[in-house]
Structures are given as structure tokens and as C-alpha cells.
Amino acid sequence: MKSRLIKNSIISLGLFFLYFPILVLIFYSFNENKRVMVWKGFSFKWYGELFKNEQIIEAFIVSIKIASFSATVSTILGVMIGYSLVRIKKIPLKSFYIFLSSTPLVLPELILGLAMLLFFISLNNFISFPSTRGQLTIFISHVTFCIAFVAIIIQARLTDFNKNIEEAAMDLGYNYTKVIYKVTLPIILPSIIAGWLLAFTISLDDLVVASFTTGPGANTLPIVVFSKVRLGLSPEVNALSSILMLVLILIGVIYFFFNNKLNVKK
Amino acid sequence: MNKKPFEKYFVFSPYIWLVLFFFIPLAIIFKISISVSEWGMPPYQDIFVNKDGFKINITLENYIYILSDFYYIRSFLNSILLALIATFFCILIGYPLAFYIATSDIKLRNILLVLVIIPFWSSFLLRVYAWKIILQNNGILNLILLKIGIISEPLQLLYNQYAVIMGIVYTYLPLMILPLYGYLNKFDLNLIDASKDLGVNRIKSFFRVILPLSLPGIIAGSLLVFIPVVGEFIIPEMLGGSDKLYYGKILWEEFFVNRNWPGASALAFTGIIVLVFPIIVFQIIYSKWTNKNEI
Numbered sequence: 001m002k003s004r005l006i007k008n009s010i011i012s013l014g015l016f017f018l019y020f021p022i023l024v025l026i027f028y029s030f031n032e033n034k035r036v037m038v039w040k041g042f043s044f045k046w047y048g049e050l051f052k053n054e055q056i057i058e059a060f061i062v063s064i065k066i067a068s069f070s071a072t073v074s075t076i077l078g079v080m081i082g083y084s085l086v087r088i089k090k091i092p093l094k095s096f097y098i099f100l101s102s103t104p105l106v107l108p109e110l111i112l113g114l115a116m117l118l119f120f121i122s123l124n125n126f127i128s129f130p131s132t133r134g135q136l137t138i139f140i141s142h143v144t145f146c147i148a149f150v151a152i153i154i155q156a157r158l159t160d161f162n163k164n165i166e167e168a169a170m171d172l173g174y175n176y177t178k179v180i181y182k183v184t185l186p187i188i189l190p191s192i193i194a195g196w197l198l199a200f201t202i203s204l205d206d207l208v209v210a211s212f213t214t215g216p217g218a219n220t221l222p223i224v225v226f227s228k229v230r231l232g233l234s235p236e237v238n239a240l241s242s243i244l245m246l247v248l249i250l251i252g253v254i255y256f257f258f259n260n261k262l263n264v265k266k
Numbered sequence: 267m268n269k270k271p272f273e274k275y276f277v278f279s280p281y282i283w284l285v286l287f288f289f290i291p292l293a294i295i296f297k298i299s300i301s302v303s304e305w306g307m308p309p310y311q312d313i314f315v316n317k318d319g320f321k322i323n324i325t326l327e328n329y330i331y332i333l334s335d336f337y338y339i340r341s342f343l344n345s346i347l348l349a350l351i352a353t354f355f356c357i358l359i360g361y362p363l364a365f366y367i368a369t370s371d372i373k374l375r376n377i378l379l380v381l382v383i384i385p386f387w388s389s390f391l392l393r394v395y396a397w398k399i400i401l402q403n404n405g406i407l408n409l410i411l412l413k414i415g416i417i418s419e420p421l422q423l424l425y426n427q428y429a430v431i432m433g434i435v436y437t438y439l440p441l442m443i444l445p446l447y448g449y450l451n452k453f454d455l456n457l458i459d460a461s462k463d464l465g466v467n468r469i470k471s472f473f474r475v476i477l478p479l480s481l482p483g484i485i486a487g488s489l490l491v492f493i494p495v496v497g498e499f500i501i502p503e504m505l506g507g508s509d510k511l512y513y514g515k516i517l518w519e520e521f522f523v524n525r526n527w528p529g530a531s532a533l534a535f536t537g538i539i540v541l542v543f544p545i546i547v548f549q550i551i552y553s554k555w556t557n558k559n560e561i
Contacts, residue, residue: 007366011378014363018385021396021436024406028399037404077280084277091277100284102549106490108497108541110514111295111534114521118298118531119291121308144287147280180272205389208499222391229395230504233402241392252387256380 022245029238036233046239053236055224063204063221066135070142071200077143078150078195079188085151086158104145105152113212116141120213133215141213142203149202150195157191190258197255201248292538299531300324310528328532338516338533342540345513348427349495352434353442353488359435360442360487365476367443368450379447386440394504397433398424401505425507433501438494442487449483450476482551489548493541513537 029047033040050056081101084091091097104112120130120137130136169183170176185192207222214223228234301310302325315321332338367378385393400406401423408420423429453476499514506512517537521530 007369010362011366011370014359015378015381017359017436018382018439021393021400022385022388024400025392025396036399037402077283080276081280084273084280088273088277090273097277097281098549098553100288101280102553103545104288106493106541106545106548108494108514108537110497110499110517111537112291114517114530114534115291115295116287118294118527119287122294125308140287144284147284151280177272201387205391207391222389225391225395226500229398233395233399237392237395238399241389241395244392245388248388249384252384253380255387256383 025238026242026245029235029242031235031238034235036235036238046235047243050236050239050243055219056221056236056240059219059221059224062135062218066139066142066220067200067203070139070146070203071196073139074143074146074199075150075192075196078147078199079154079192081147081151082154082158083184085155087163101148101151104148107145109145109206109208112145113141113209116144116209117212133213134218137213137215138210138218138220141209142206145209146199146202149198153191153195153198154188157188161187194255194258197251197258201251204248295531295534295538298528299328299535300326301328301528303328303526303528308527309525328528329536331529332532332536337511341511341513341516342536344510345496345498346540348430348434348498348510348512349492351431352438352495353492355431355435356439356442356491357484357488360439360446361480361484364443364446364450364483368447375451382440382443382447390437391500393437394433394501397429397436398504401429401432424505427506427510429505429507430502430510433505434495434498437501438491441490445486445490446480446483449480449486453479485547486551489544489551493544493548496541497537 028036030042030044031039032043032045081097085098085101116137117133120133124130165187166179166183169179174182205222206220207226210220210223211226214220225237225240228237297313298310301313302323303310311323313322313324315323363382367375367382370378402408403420403422403424405423407423408417411417412420497514497517498512499518502510502512502515513533517530517533520526520533524530
């Protein structure tokens with residue numbers, strides 16, 4: 001019984017550690033006082049202020065736009081990589097392929113951001129495109145590092161499911177194209193959705209790469225938030241945090257649902 | 267054999283994207299890092315000069331500049347030390363958590379796993395910001411300590427290296443727990459019972475059986491934490507003070523403040539070189555890991 005007690009207290013402490021800061025953040029968002037840390041009374045005041053703040057609203061729209069586009073493109077490319085790595089035997093320079101598709105998972109964002117910025121500047125000198133940096137360049141950079149996350153999810157799922165199902169479908173007269181559409185795709189669909197959601201939140205959350213590749217008219221939400229809280233606290237950011245946390249947590253739960261759908265069925 | 271018209275597109279579409287928008291950018295960093303710097307825009311000379319005969323105009327000056335200045339080397343070492351400490355604490359906190367989650371019964375296990383992943387899904391920047399609130403002079407931690415009477419004056423908890431370590435361990439912890447759990451979950455935990463039956467005690471069975479079996483998980487988690495932390499910029503910027511300079515900060519300043527592009531590129535490329543070894547280790551584990559189990 002002693003070991004059970006140790007087990008329960010370690011799990012509880014761990015969860016407390018993970019959730020305490022988030023709860024503190026949400027709690028202080030209801031503080032009426034402009035000085036964040038001095039409690040004055042319960043109020044929704046800062047939520048109202050938040051929706052009147054055009055800079056934040058605008059940045060939010062820019063972020064959502066970039067995140068949806070980059071999640072979609074990186075999901076398509078990531079699914080292709082996942083499929084290639086598991087099902088296709090002949091990949092030219094396979095270890096280079098693996099290097100390209102997995103390094104962005106761990107490469108410090110700062111190095112990737114710098115590389116992307118210098119790339120766009122050189123490209124501009126070379127072919128006069130892109131003429132300014134902005135949403136397009138952030139989008140391209142985000143796709144590059146989101147691909148890896150989608151690929152790893154798809155790869156895991158494809159490795160997991162039985163290849164015989166595909167072969168059986170072929171024996172029953174489906175051609176290759178039809179097998180992909182009617183058998184493979186439906187089976188990995190939950191993982192594709194999960195991958196899209198993951199890419200979406202990673203793009204939405206990115207500050208460093210976006211800071212490097214941004215330009216006029218492309219202030220994403222993290223860039224605006226960072227400029228507000230770099231040196232101090234901001235009650236509006238507290239309110240924003242609570243909303244974003246709840247939305248992202250909801251996406252997280254949906255993600256988990258899709259990623260585990262297959263497991264439950266099994 | 268069946269015709270597989272899709273294969274070409276499946277392999278090559280992402281291949282082209284990654285070569286174009288990942289490999290070439292890395293190559294450009296290298297190119298600029300060996301360029302001669304000058305005043306102007308862009309602040310470096312071309313490496314191929316075609317005036318009065320073709321000439322290759324490269325230099326190692328930028329690397330020598332970095333490696334001969336203790337300022338840069340110290341920041342690098344600070345970052346590596348920071349990453350080692352953070353990784354150590356992530357293992358220290360993450361391992362028992364992952365272990366006990368993996369040994370829970372199946373229903374509870376899934377719920378606990380979701381609970382661990384969810385904070386990871388919420389905004390990184392805002393989770394760091396949360397620590398700023400907690401560690402303020404009149405923040406919640408100081409308030410509690412004052413109430414209990416452990417301290418009589420608020421402590422300066424923010425803007426030092428300890429706050430940075432705290433923030434990093436907090437934000438990167440799920441990256442340690444997930445691969446660890448992945449490995450621990452695979453074992454037949456009856457192995458503990460088996461080793462007990464064979465007369466090995468609990469602690470011995472842990473060190474002789476469980477720990478060696480979960481070592482790949484520890485390595486995978488450590489790399490997922492260690493490599494990005496070396497280049498971490500936001501957390502030291504928000505929670506750190508002037509007591510320690512880190513690699514991320516000097517790279518940022520070299521580029522944006524000093525406008526020394528070749529210098530910044532040399533720093534970045536040195537970073538890549540230093541991290542290449544752990545990245546290769548990561549890839550070997552990554553391919554083994556994805557082949558064996560799901561995340």
C-alpha cells in the first residue's frame with residue numbers, strides 16, 4: 001500500500017506542476033486591476049478590452065489564416081512523406097530524404113528562422129521574388145517545419161496497420177489508385193486530421209521563425225503578444241491567454257480523439 | 267506488377283519542397299558564413315567574383331572571429347550547460363511520471379496521458395508568460411512563502427538563470443514524458459513480477475530490468491529536450507536576467523542589432539555542427555521508434 005501512496009502522490013504532484021501555471025493565468029485574467037498582480041475584484045473587463053483591441057484582433061486573423069494554409073499544405077506533403085517512408089521501397093537517396101524530413105523536428109527554431117530569412121533575401125536578389133516578406137514567407141517557413149510533425153504521425157499509423165488489408169483489396173480487383181482512395185485513405189483519415197490539427201497549432205504558436213520571416217502587414221498573434229509581455233505583464237494578454245488556452249485545449253482533446261480512434265476500435 | 271503512378275508524386279513533391287525550402291536555406295547559411303563581410307546591403311561580398319578574371323572570394327574570418335572571442339564561446343557553453351541541466355530535471359520529473367502512468371490500469375492510463383499532452387497543446391509563449399506571473403516579486407509564489415512565514419521579504423525569483431531553468435523544464439517536460447511513456451508502455455510489466463519471483467528485490471529489479479529496457483526512451487526524450495533548448499531564445503528573454511548570456515540571444519543580437527550577417531551565419535552554422543551529432547543519434551532512434559510504436 002505504501003507504493004500505491006507514492007504512486008498517487010507522484011502523479012498528483014506532476015499534474016499539479018503541469019496545470020498550476022495555467023490556472024494561475026486564467027485566475028488573474030478576471031482581475032479588475034490594471035496592475036496584474038494586485039487583486040482588486042472579479043471582472044470581465046479585460047475580455048471586453050481585448051475585443052476592442054484592433055491590433056490583437058487583426059493579428060489573430062493573420063495568424064489563423066497562415067495557420068490554416070500552412071497546416072493544409074504541410075498535411076498533404078507530410079502524408080506523402082509518411083506514405084513514402086513506409087510503403088515505397090525505391091526512394092532515391094533515402095537517408096537524405098529521412099534527414100530532410102526529420103531534422104526540422106529538432107533543429108532550433110532560431111537557426112531555421114535565420115536560414116529562411118537569408119534564403120528569402122537571397123532569392124529576392126536572384127529572381128526579385130518575394131518582393132517583400134510577409135504572410136507568404138511565414139507560410140512557406142511554417143510548412144517546412146510542420147511537414148515533419150505530420151509525417152511522423154502518418155508514418156506511425158501506416159506502420160501500425162496491416163498491409164494485408166491493402167493486398168486483399170487488390171486481390172479482389174481494386175487497382176492501385178482505388179486501393180489508396182477506398183482503403184488506405186479512410187484508414188489513416190483520423191491520423192490525417194490529427195496531423196492537420198497539430199500543424200495548425202504549431203503554426204499558430206510559432207514566434208521565433210515568424211519573427212525572422214515577417215514583414216510589413218504580417219504581425220502574427222505571438223509577435224504582438226511577445227512585444228506586449230517581453231518587459232512586463234499585460235491584463236489584456238491575460239484575458240487572451242485564457243481564451244486561447246481553452247480553444248487550444250479543446251483542439252488538443254479533438255486531436256487526441258482522432259489519433260486514438262483506431263486504437264479504440266481495435 | 268501493378269502500375270503505381272502515384273509513387274513518383276508521393277516521393278518527389280515533398281522532396282522538392284524540402285530541398286528548396288529547407289536544404290537550400292541551410293546551404294545559404296553556410297555560404298554567407300564564409301563570405302567576406304562589408305558595410306552595405308547585403309552586408310557581405312559575393313563569394314564568386316567575376317571582375318578581372320574569375321575568383322573565389324571566401325574566408326574563414328567569421329569562424330575565427332567567433333572562436334577567438336571568449337564572449338561567444340562562453341554563451342555557447344552556457345547554453346549547453348543549461349540544456350544539460352534542463353534535460354536532467356526533465357528526466358528526474360518525467361521518468362517517475364511516465365513510469366507510474368504506464369503502470370496504471372488501461373482506462374486511467376489514457377486519461378492521464380491526455381492530461382499530460384493537453385498543456386503541451388496550449389500556447390508555448392503563454393505558458394512561459396504564466397511563470398512570469400508566478401515568479402513576480404508580488405507574485406503568487408512569494409505571496410504563499412510570505413503567508414507561511416518562510417520569508418519576511420519577497421524574494422527576487424524572476425530574471426535569473428533559475429527562472430530560466432524552471433521555465434524550460436516546465437515547457438519541455440511533455441516532450442520527455444511522451445517518448446518515455448512510449449517505451450515503458452511496450453514492456454510487459456510482469457517482468458517486474460518475474461524478476462521478483464526470481465528473488466531480485468524491487469530496487470534491484472528496477473535498475474537491472476526496467477531502466478536498461480527504457481534507455482532508448484530516455485535517450486529519445488533527452489534529445490527532444492536537449493537540442494532545441496540549446497537554441498532556446500524566448501524563455502531566457504522572458505524569464506532570464508543579465509546574469510547569463512545564451513547562444514540564442516547572441517545569435518539574435520549578432521543578426522538584428524550588430525547587423526553582422528556573416529557572423530550570425532557562422533554562429534548558426536557552428537550551432538548546426540555542434541548539434542549534428544545528437545541530431546544523427548536522434549534520427550536513428552526516431553526511425554527505430556516510429557517503426558516500432560505509435561506516439
